[in-house]
Amino acid sequence: MRATAFLTLTALMAIAMTYSSNAAARKTTEAQIVEVPVPRSPLISFRVLLRSGSVSDPEGKEGLNALTALMLGEGGTKKLSYNEIINTLYPWAAEIDVRFDKEYTVLTGEVHRDHVNEYFKIFSDLLLEPRFDESDFTRNKELLLNYLQNTLRGNDDENLGKQALNAMMYAGHPYRTTEWGTVEGLKSITLDDVKAFYSSMMKRGNIMFGIAGGYPKGFIADVKKTLAKLLAGSTPAVRLPAPAEIKGIQVTLVQKDNRATAISFGFPIDITRSDKDFYPLMVANSYLGEHRTFNGVLMNHLRGDRGLNYGDYSYIENFIQEGGSTFPVPNIVRSQQFFSVWIRPVAPQNAHFALRQAIREVQMLVENGMTKEQFEATRKFVINYSKLWLQTQSRRLGYVMDSKLYGTSYFIDRVARELKTMTVADVNRAVRKHLNCKDIAVAMVVKDAEGLRDALIVNTVSPITYQSKPASQSILDEDKIIENYPLDINKDKLVILPVNELFEK
Amino acid sequence: MPRILFFVLALFVGAALVPQHAKTADIFPYNIKKVVLDNGLTVLAVPYGSPGLIAYYSVVRAGSRNEVEPGHSGFAHFFEHMMFRGTDRYPTDKYNDILKLLGADSNAFTTDDWTCYHNVASADALETIIDIESDRFMNLKYSEPDFKTEAGAIFGEYNKNYSMPYMTMFEKLQDSAFTTHTYKHTTMGFLKDIEDMPNQYDYSLKFFDRFYRPENVTIIVVGDFNEKNLISLVKKYYGKWQRGSYQLQVPLEPPQTAEKVVHIPWKNKTLPYLLLGYHVPAFSDANIDKPAIDVLGQLLFSQSSPLYQSLVVEKQLVEFISGGAEDHRDPGLFTVVSRIKDKKNIEVVRDAIYTALEQAKTKPIDPKRLADVKSHIRYSFAMQLDKPGNVAVTVGTYIAMTGNAESMNKVYGLYDKVTLEDIMRVANKYFGKDNRTVVTLSSEDAK
Numbered sequence: 034m035r036a037t038a039f040l041t042l043t044a045l046m047a048i049a050m051t052y053s054s055n056a057a058a059r060k061t062t063e064a065q066i067v068e069v070p071v072p073r074s075p076l077i078s079f080r081v082l083l084r085s086g087s088v089s090d091p092e093g094k095e096g097l098n099a100l101t102a103l104m105l106g107e108g109g110t111k112k113l114s115y116n117e118i119i120n121t122l123y124p125w126a127a128e129i130d131v132r133f134d135k136e137y138t139v140l141t142g143e144v145h146r147d148h149v150n151e152y153f154k155i156f157s158d159l160l161l162e163p164r165f166d167e168s169d170f171t172r173n174k175e176l177l178l179n180y181l182q183n184t185l186r187g188n189d190d191e192n193l194g195k196q197a198l199n200a201m202m203y204a205g206h207p208y209r210t211t212e213w214g215t216v217e218g219l220k221s222i223t224l225d226d227v228k229a230f231y232s233s234m235m236k237r238g239n240i241m242f243g244i245a246g247g248y249p250k251g252f253i254a255d256v257k258k259t260l261a262k263l264l265a266g267s268t269p270a271v272r273l274p275a276p277a278e279i280k281g282i283q284v285t286l287v288q289k290d291n292r293a294t295a296i297s298f299g300f301p302i303d304i305t306r307s308d309k310d311f312y313p314l315m316v317a318n319s320y321l322g323e324h325r326t327f328n329g330v331l332m333n334h335l336r337g338d339r340g341l342n343y344g345d346y347s348y349i350e351n352f353i354q355e356g357g358s359t360f361p362v363p364n365i366v367r368s369q370q371f372f373s374v375w376i377r378p379v380a381p382q383n384a385h386f387a388l389r390q391a392i393r394e395v396q397m398l399v400e401n402g403m404t405k406e407q408f409e410a411t412r413k414f415v416i417n418y419s420k421l422w423l424q425t426q427s428r429r430l431g432y433v434m435d436s437k438l439y440g441t442s443y444f445i446d447r448v449a450r451e452l453k454t455m456t457v458a459d460v461n462r463a464v465r466k467h468l469n470c471k472d473i474a475v476a477m478v479v480k481d482a483e484g485l486r487d488a489l490i491v492n493t494v495s496p497i498t499y500q501s502k503p504a505s506q507s508i509l510d511e512d513k514i515i516e517n518y519p520l521d522i523n524k525d526k527l528v529i530l531p532v533n534e535l536f537e538k
Numbered sequence: 539m540p541r542i543l544f545f546v547l548a549l550f551v552g553a554a555l556v557p558q559h560a561k562t563a564d565i566f567p568y569n570i571k572k573v574v575l576d577n578g579l580t581v582l583a584v585p586y587g588s589p590g591l592i593a594y595y596s597v598v599r600a601g602s603r604n605e606v607e608p609g610h611s612g613f614a615h616f617f618e619h620m621m622f623r624g625t626d627r628y629p630t631d632k633y634n635d636i637l638k639l640l641g642a643d644s645n646a647f648t649t650d651d652w653t654c655y656h657n658v659a660s661a662d663a664l665e666t667i668i669d670i671e672s673d674r675f676m677n678l679k680y681s682e683p684d685f686k687t688e689a690g691a692i693f694g695e696y697n698k699n700y701s702m703p704y705m706t707m708f709e710k711l712q713d714s715a716f717t718t719h720t721y722k723h724t725t726m727g728f729l730k731d732i733e734d735m736p737n738q739y740d741y742s743l744k745f746f747d748r749f750y751r752p753e754n755v756t757i758i759v760v761g762d763f764n765e766k767n768l769i770s771l772v773k774k775y776y777g778k779w780q781r782g783s784y785q786l787q788v789p790l791e792p793p794q795t796a797e798k799v800v801h802i803p804w805k806n807k808t809l810p811y812l813l814l815g816y817h818v819p820a821f822s823d824a825n826i827d828k829p830a831i832d833v834l835g836q837l838l839f840s841q842s843s844p845l846y847q848s849l850v851v852e853k854q855l856v857e858f859i860s861g862g863a864e865d866h867r868d869p870g871l872f873t874v875v876s877r878i879k880d881k882k883n884i885e886v887v888r889d890a891i892y893t894a895l896e897q898a899k900t901k902p903i904d905p906k907r908l909a910d911v912k913s914h915i916r917y918s919f920a921m922q923l924d925k926p927g928n929v930a931v932t933v934g935t936y937i938a939m940t941g942n943a944e945s946m947n948k949v950y951g952l953y954d955k956v957t958l959e960d961i962m963r964v965a966n967k968y969f970g971k972d973n974r975t976v977v978t979l980s981s982e983d984a985k
Contacts, residue, residue, distance in 0.1 A: 075920075076921065076924070115851055116847045116851050116852075119841045119842055119847070120842050120910075123840065123841065123842040123910055123914050124909075124910040124913035124914055124917070125913070125914075125917055126913075126914050126917035126918040126920075126921055127917075143921065145917055145920065145921060168851075168852070168854070169851075171854065172850075172851065172854050175854070175857075175879065176857060179809060179857060179879070182807065183807055183808050183809045186806070186807050187804070187806035187807035187808040187981070188701065188702055188703055188806075188808055189701060189702055190701035191698060191701070193701075289806060290805040290806055291700075291701055291806075292697055292700045292701070293694075293697035293698070293700065293701075295698075295701075325645070326638075326644075327622065327634045327637075328634065328638050333634075336690075336691050336694070337630070337687075338687070339687065339690065340686075340687040340688060340689065340690020340691050340693075340694070341690060341694065342690075342691070342694035342697070342698070343691055343694040343695040343697075343698050344694075359643060359645065360643075377694060377698045378694065378697045378698045378700075378701070379694065379697075380693075380697065410635065410638055410639055411638070413638075413639050413641065414638045414639065414641050415641070416641065417640060417641020417642075417659075417660060418641040418642075418643065419641075420641070421591075421641070421643050421658060421659075424588070424591070424658075424924075424925040424926070424927075425924050425925055426924075499690070500686065500689055500690045500693060500736050501683070501686030501687065501689065501690070501736040502683075503683055503686075503687050504681065504683035505683075532806070532807075533807065
């Protein structure tokens with residue numbers, strides 16, 4: 034067996050300190066280059082962030098950013114067709130992926146250093162000289178349309194619920210559409226639209242070019258040469274209005290023939306990682322519902338105590354899980370964020386109860402705050418756990434780039450620094466300021482929408498139906514409170530939407 | 539409270555490193571120190587360049603394959619959930635509190651063949667993790683009401699998957715393709731058994747007693763640790779664990795003798811799906827058939843295959859197509875799955891797949907494509923070893939198959955030896971009509 038080169042702690046610490054951005058980073062009209070060198074790593078990771086997202090879609094062409102992104106990530110170059118690119122990358126097990134969100138699109142890739150120069154030629158050609166093949170256009174457009182019309186509407190209730198919530202929270206706002214666009218918008222897009230959008234967006238000032246790993250000496254000079262070929266300048270930032278106010282509990286019931294009821298609720302918040310209050314809210318959120326852990330009270334009280342469903346979590350920013358891990362993907366930066374609770378599908382007869390219980394848990398956090406003991410334990414968790422988000426060089430690079438976009442110091446270090454001096458009073462103050470349990474948008478994917486609507490409007494008592502009753506009398510006593518917990522439903526805003534009407538325009 | 543709980547994970551600042559070269563003789567580039575305790579518990583220590591960080595994985599060689607008694611499908615997975623329900627010393631709340639203070643990334647998963655409990659945490663947390671993990675493996679104790687409550691979470695897991703066609707399709711495929719072997723049910727189990735789980739408390743105790751025994755478990759530690767210290771701690775905490783005596787008899791699956799065809803009507807809107815399953819041999823690090831089938835899967839169904847490029851990119855009849863056979867301890871299935879854009883093309887796509895398989899039986903593959911597949915397999919392996927948890931799960935997969943991590947190097951040695959003749963031979967041997975199960979799924983109104 035071959036001996037392996039191990040890095041010493043000192044070496045790694047040195048690496049961590051040497052990441053830097055190009056001097057041009059301070060100029061908004063020039064591309065920024067972000068480096069995270071890991072000289073002894075045999076891998077090279079790329080992340081190219083484009084300041085272009087669904088908010089940039091022209092009216093009536095919703096989905097144009099997504100489709101343009103796919104024409105880069107899943108299209109060809111002037112020299113190579115899409116199939117030829119696949120065939121070239123395949124023996125290297127190298128990949129190029131694209132992800133698009135509201136305000137940014139990121140092209141990512143990773144390759145073993147054995148092939149980095151050939152790989153970068155393709156990667157840079159995708160940016161500079163995309164093929165815009167008519168056939169690729171048709172394929173990618175159908176991919177997006179099928180995601181909206183078939184996957185979301187018919188194959189994935191949990192993401193359907195999340196997207197329905199997004200549409201409610203951001204009605205009339207540039208965030209209102211899905212990142213994939215709308216059915217009508219996509220249908221109206223032509224290849225010429227894509228070409229024009231690409232030309233308007235692919236400018237040096239819109240680009241942050243990230244690279245990490247053991248790239249060869251002189252490689253950054255090649256990167257700079259590549260970026261210099263792009264047009265100078267940048268597109269003006271889309272001005273985002275404040276989201277419309279939510280009054281009372283506004284409910285959208287997505288009517289769909291299903292086995293269990295998916296629930297998401299939340300509301301926009303006016304802070305991001307840039308703001309000091311984000312950090313105490315991070316602690317409170319971890320206490321309430323850290324993603325896919327047993328730390329949160331939502332998880333412990335809904336699933337752990339009552340077996341209501343598979344999981345219950347909360348978030349203070351847009352959260353997309355990376356693959357099968359429990360960690361968020363980097364590079365989905367947004368200038369406006371939202372608080373949300375994700376209640377994984379519950380048996381229909383328990384949907385009303387689960388909603389009541391989850392909103393009540395938010396209420397208890399807002400009104401009672403965290404105790405000092407809860408705060409101390411959660412603070413330690415967040416400080417340690419956030420360091421686990423950096424286990425690969427690509428993720429580290431992503432976090433460095435995100436920090437720059439949020440205009441903050443390195444996020445993971447800032448988490449540690451902010452939490453070190455934080456008090457429980459800071460957390461409880463931030464919770465009271467930014468969270469609430471009265472004005473909430475609720476999306477539920479449900480079979481008997483009329484029945485649930487009637488129950489919600491009159492606050493029908495909704496006792497939990499157990500597969501097996503828990504032994505704890507305190508839980509059963511609390512159930513009595515929850516089943517009667519009043520929800521101030523905004524009757525004027527309660528709507529039932531047949532699933533096939535969603536995401537149409 | 540142990541000192542370690544106040545440690546702040548300050549040292550871990552760097553990304554882990556993958557192997558320096560993808561073209562080494564042994565595919566696995568790290569040293570593995572193996573120690574077997576007197577009670578049969580195996581410890582694999584894998585030093586890895588992740589300063590301040592360890593992955594601690596407990597691999598139990600029991601999965602849904604072990605559910606041999608009727609009415610108890612899904613129990614390996616259910617039991618994975620119960621392992622978080624505490625002991626006398628560390629009840630659930632205390633166990634969770636400890637993990638919380640460590641800031642550990644802690645969870646578990648179950649497959650057809652094995653169950654894995656995984657922690658990634660600060661290197662200083664090693665003794666605490668060994669303490670709480672050994673305690674629950676040796677002294678798990680949960681009440682019947684807790685057991686019943688957890689059954690609700692399992693039902694919730696089934697429900698959350700239900701809106702996705704995949705679960706239903708694979709339920710039907712396995713149920714149809716297998717008549718006798720426990721691979722007849724998915725890891726989640728049959729719905730009727732899941733519904734009956736709250737009534738099976740006594741069986742859960744039996745399941746723990748049978749399979750959660752030291753000779754059936756391997757601890758894999760990857761990252762930054764002192765080997766001597768690790769072994770001494772494992773001996774200290776797991777030393778009193780008693781061997782078991784249960785002998786599992788998994789029924790053998792007889793050969794399939796005729797093609798099986800199943801259609802699933804879907805209540806909601808969906809693109810049609812096509813899923814094919816062919817019986818193929820179990821994982822082996824000595825026989826070349828399964829590695830040759832894996833290579834065949836790449837040749838015929840990877841993105842670089844002519845079939846993919848024709849159906850997905852050129853003709854655009856399907857959104858995607860993929861095919862391959864996961865490694866299994868017993869003979870499993872090679873599956874091909876595709877999402878088809880128009881119901882009228884289900885047969886066209888199906889026939890294109892059959893044609894590609896038939897051609898593989900008679901027409902030698904271009905040697906360059908074979909070389910490309912072998913290169914892809916080696917680079918994929920090298921690139922996935924990019925953090926301690928990924929290294930641990932990779933080793934765990936082979937432990938699950940044979941109990942021997944060296945199987946990794948052996949099977950990758952076999953991949954290198956696969957010839958064009960092997961490809962044609964396995965195509966002929968395993969991809970006949972009578973060995974096939976066909977599942978289609980489409981919207982009710984699209985039949």
